[in-house]
Amino acid sequence: MDTETKPTFSKSTGLPRKKFYRARAHSNPLSDSHFPIPISPSHVDLSLHFPKANNEASKKIEFADIGCGFGGLLISLATLFPDRLMIGMELRDKVTEYVKERILALRKTSSEGEYENISVVRTNSMKYIPNYFEKGQLSKMFFLFPDPHFKEKNHRRRVISVDLLDEYAYVLRGGGIVYTITDVEELGEWMKSCLEKHPMFESLTQEELDSDPVVELLCSATEEGQKVARNGGQTFRAIFRRIAYVS
Amino acid sequence: MENRDPIYVWWDIQSCRLPYGYEPLRVHVAVKSAMRNLGFFGPIDYVAVAVKGWSYGDTLYRIETTGFRIKREYAWQSCSMFIRNNISEWMHSHEPPAVAVIISCDKGLGSLVNRLRVEGFKTCIIYVPAFTSDRLISVPNFSLLWSDVLANAPLVDPREYGLPLREVRAEAIYVHPSQKSVAVTVGMDLRVFDLIENRRVTLVGKSRRSCRKDSTNTRVIRYGASGKFFVCASNDGWVNIWSAESWHRLHTIYPLISSRWSPSKRVALAIAIRSNDSHVCYADTRGDVWVVELDGIDECKVSPSNKTARLLFRSSSIVTKLDFSPDGRYILSADGDFKIRVNVFPKKPLEGAHEIQSICLGHKASITCIAFVWNSEVTERFLSGSDDSTVRLWDISSGSLLHTCDISTMAEYIEVNESEPPAQVKVTDMCTIPNSSLAIVIHIPGDSFIPTSISLSGSMKLLWMVSRPSNPPVSKHPGVTRVKAMPCIEAELSSILGDDQIPGGTKLLEQLQGKVPTEDCGECSTRSHESCNV
Numbered sequence: 001m002d003t004e005t006k007p008t009f010s011k012s013t014g015l016p017r018k019k020f021y022r023a024r025a026h027s028n029p030l031s032d033s034h035f036p037i038p039i040s041p042s043h044v045d046l047s048l049h050f051p052k053a054n055n056e057a058s059k060k061i062e063f064a065d066i067g068c069g070f071g072g073l074l075i076s077l078a079t080l081f082p083d084r085l086m087i088g089m090e091l092r093d094k095v096t097e098y099v100k101e102r103i104l105a106l107r108k109t110s111s112e113g114e115y116e117n118i119s120v121v122r123t124n125s126m127k128y129i130p131n132y133f134e135k136g137q138l139s140k141m142f143f144l145f146p147d148p149h150f151k152e153k154n155h156r157r158r159v160i161s162v163d164l165l166d167e168y169a170y171v172l173r174g175g176g177i178v179y180t181i182t183d184v185e186e187l188g189e190w191m192k193s194c195l196e197k198h199p200m201f202e203s204l205t206q207e208e209l210d211s212d213p214v215v216e217l218l219c220s221a222t223e224e225g226q227k228v229a230r231n232g233g234q235t236f237r238a239i240f241r242r243i244a245y246v247s
Numbered sequence: 248m249e250n251r252d253p254i255y256v257w258w259d260i261q262s263c264r265l266p267y268g269y270e271p272l273r274v275h276v277a278v279k280s281a282m283r284n285l286g287f288f289g290p291i292d293y294v295a296v297a298v299k300g301w302s303y304g305d306t307l308y309r310i311e312t313t314g315f316r317i318k319r320e321y322a323w324q325s326c327s328m329f330i331r332n333n334i335s336e337w338m339h340s341h342e343p344p345a346v347a348v349i350i351s352c353d354k355g356l357g358s359l360v361n362r363l364r365v366e367g368f369k370t371c372i373i374y375v376p377a378f379t380s381d382r383l384i385s386v387p388n389f390s391l392l393w394s395d396v397l398a399n400a401p402l403v404d405p406r407e408y409g410l411p412l413r414e415v416r417a418e419a420i421y422v423h424p425s426q427k428s429v430a431v432t433v434g435m436d437l438r439v440f441d442l443i444e445n446r447r448v449t450l451v452g453k454s455r456r457s458c459r460k461d462s463t464n465t466r467v468i469r470y471g472a473s474g475k476f477f478v479c480a481s482n483d484g485w486v487n488i489w490s491a492e493s494w495h496r497l498h499t500i501y502p503l504i505s506s507r508w509s510p511s512k513r514v515a516l517a518i519a520i521r522s523n524d525s526h527v528c529y530a531d532t533r534g535d536v537w538v539v540e541l542d543g544i545d546e547c548k549v550s551p552s553n554k555t556a557r558l559l560f561r562s563s564s565i566v567t568k569l570d571f572s573p574d575g576r577y578i579l580s581a582d583g584d585f586k587i588r589v590n591v592f593p594k595k596p597l598e599g600a601h602e603i604q605s606i607c608l609g610h611k612a613s614i615t616c617i618a619f620v621w622n623s624e625v626t627e628r629f630l631s632g633s634d635d636s637t638v639r640l641w642d643i644s645s646g647s648l649l650h651t652c653d654i655s656t657m658a659e660y661i662e663v664n665e666s667e668p669p670a671q672v673k674v675t676d677m678c679t680i681p682n683s684s685l686a687i688v689i690h691i692p693g694d695s696f697i698p699t700s701i702s703l704s705g706s707m708k709l710l711w712m713v714s715r716p717s718n719p720p721v722s723k724h725p726g727v728t729r730v731k732a733m734p735c736i737e738a739e740l741s742s743i744l745g746d747d748q749i750p751g752g753t754k755l756l757e758q759l760q761g762k763v764p765t766e767d768c769g770e771c772s773t774r775s776h777e778s779c780n781v
Binding site for chain 2: 039040041126127128130131135162163164165166167169170198199200245
């Protein structure tokens with residue numbers, strides 16, 4: 001078994017060890033990196049990402065985790081929604097490698113054929129989201145603990161802004177939900193106000209939030225979220241639904 | 248006996264400018280060969296005077312690598328004073344015989360040149376005719392035209408110096424919908440010829456520097472489909488709206504300073520006017536698309552509330568082309584990621600266009616032109632041509648690719664060389680003609696002329712085309728921008744009209760092209776400052 005010979009994998013769990021996949025937390029999303037991009041959504045090869053999932057012809061990716069980091073949310077969601085295809089998008093090279101190895105290892109060690117419905121891709125989601133998803137394809141989008149870009153001159157690099165929300169509204173279907181969470185108060189205010197200003201998003205009511213099983217995962221599933229809980233920090237959520245809009 | 252006296256050259260860059268697209272590395276060779284022609288073979292010392300704060304790109308760097316010493320002055324008016332003082336000092340420290348060459352248009356040089364002659368120096372002035380007086384030209388021993396000197400320089404390939412080729416902005420031609428006027432942008436020059444009054448029109452826009460009129464600083468222009476408006480964006484960031492009939496300036500949109508941290512002005516790269524003349528949109532270098540309402544702009548009445556432009560939407564990369572669909576429902580933008588974004592044009596555009604109708608993906612290189620299908624029943628389709636040698640047909644509401652047409656296989660007259668890989672044929676512009684046909688101009692590498700833009704006149708009789716010599720030039724005489732017209736009767740393109748058969752005739756060609764070349768390979772130089780004001 002090749003996992004035994006790979007030094008970057010832990011011998012006991014068979015999972016990759018994070019120590020060998022460390023990368024800087026920040027990456028400039030506006031720079032032109034060179035990685036392959038599908039020419040159009042129909043060129044996205046689903047059999048490459050989800051080889052064993054029951055791929056009926058009409059099955060498409062429904063959940064997208066933008067900036068998935070080390071993949072914590074995807075792994076928790078995989079068992080919660082076993083029949084939906086999900087993908088994580090991450091800009092950093094090493095971190096994407098880590099998530100890929102982790103998913104492969106989990107698929108191997110899982111007995112019930114779980115984790116066949118998640119995958120990760122290295123891409124710049126601010127520029128290339130329309131290349132991956134068609135109009136109205138996604139039903140959930142996740143933006144967990146995005147880079148705050150504190151300086152005002154860097155605000156245009158933030159992943160949630162009124163202009164980028166146009167593109168996210170395009171790939172989300174009517175009724176699709178955007179989940180955002182952060183531990184930086186200013187960023188939380190910013191994201192909430194962007195979503196409120198945008199005419200195609202409306203806030204979810206408290207009952208809807210309570211009945212959604214995904215909401216609790218936002219704080220607890222990811223490494224970043226667990227770190228915030230350990231330090232006893234406060235989190236700021238903004239969860240909005242995409243509505244139809246008549247211009 | 249060759250004359251081996253030392254030659255000293257002073258060049259006032261801001262008065263004798265280089266024509267757009269001229270390779271600066273050729274200047275020193277140009278001056279040297281001009282001196283050789285006059286009989287002077289001595290060593291040459293070069294000095295050039297530039298203005299501090301003006302952006303020259305890398306022109307000054309290139310000039311410096313060829314041996315010029317660059318001096319900077321604080322204001323453009325003081326360049327000529329600097330040269331005069333410099334020459335006076337030089338006169339005291341140097342002995343005749345020597346040759347003094349002054350490349351400048353300064354009228355006050357007369358007395359200085361006289362003194363030089365009296366002292367025994369040989370003098371030569373290289374000038375631009377529009378700005379010099381005849382009195383000045385008669386004083387020195389020799390006088391040459393700047394454009395002649397530049398034209399007679401042998402070609403220099405900047406790659407031998409380790410420098411990249413310069414990018415030359417493509418020329419564009421636009422015809423008024425009812426063929427009342429023709430406008431051509433050549434480099435930064437805007438030349439408009441009014442066919443009704445048979446004269447050249449000079450547009451004076453508001454600009455930061457009063458010496459730079461809109462005519463020499465234009466980036467992009469557009470006619471409105473109804474024929475009433477003409478919009479022009481200058482390199483300074485100003486956007487002006489003119490009446491296409493009376494040529495009055497109707498409205499000015501002030502340039503936007505992007506932010507506290509990058510106070511450079513944002514230049515418009517693409518303009519579109521809605522077919523019912525309600526709005527003008529333009530896209531700037533950052534990828535932002537702005538909208539201005541045109542309601543109430545009529546001849547001389549300008550309502551004060553319309554002075555500002557509002558952000559319509561923002562794209563994540565640079566927007567190169569902007570277009571409204573013929574029914575005015577959608578606005579299309581082609582951007583630097585090779586996609587075309589179709590936005591629904593909202594009922595209240597000043598609040599922003601948030602609804603994306605579709606995104607058309609499929610091109611593999613930058614998109615150069617968008618054209619709509621003329622058939623009024625099928626308004627839901629459009630075509631796009633790009634540098635990847637394809638023309639693609641799209642459906643507007645779904646964004647799906649309906650058909651791809653590979654141009655390189657269709658152009659019959661390309662010789663296919665078996666040993667070389669197929670040359671990349673680029674689509675530079677295209678135009679739809681009624682009766683469902685399409686005219687495309689392509690750039691075949693290796694051709695000496697590249698057609699860069701075509702435009703159809705509203706009465707559908709003539710297809711106008713502008714072409715420019717290729718860069719790097721293929722022959723020694725690179726030739727000048729050419730304007731041609733072709734009649735398209737019943738969707739059949741007949742042969743190109745001769746120079747005297749074009750409406751406006753040779754006068755139009757003279758004003759729009761520069762000089763009327765006598766041979767087809769073009770023997771006159773590119774124009775510099777010689778625009779004639781009517």
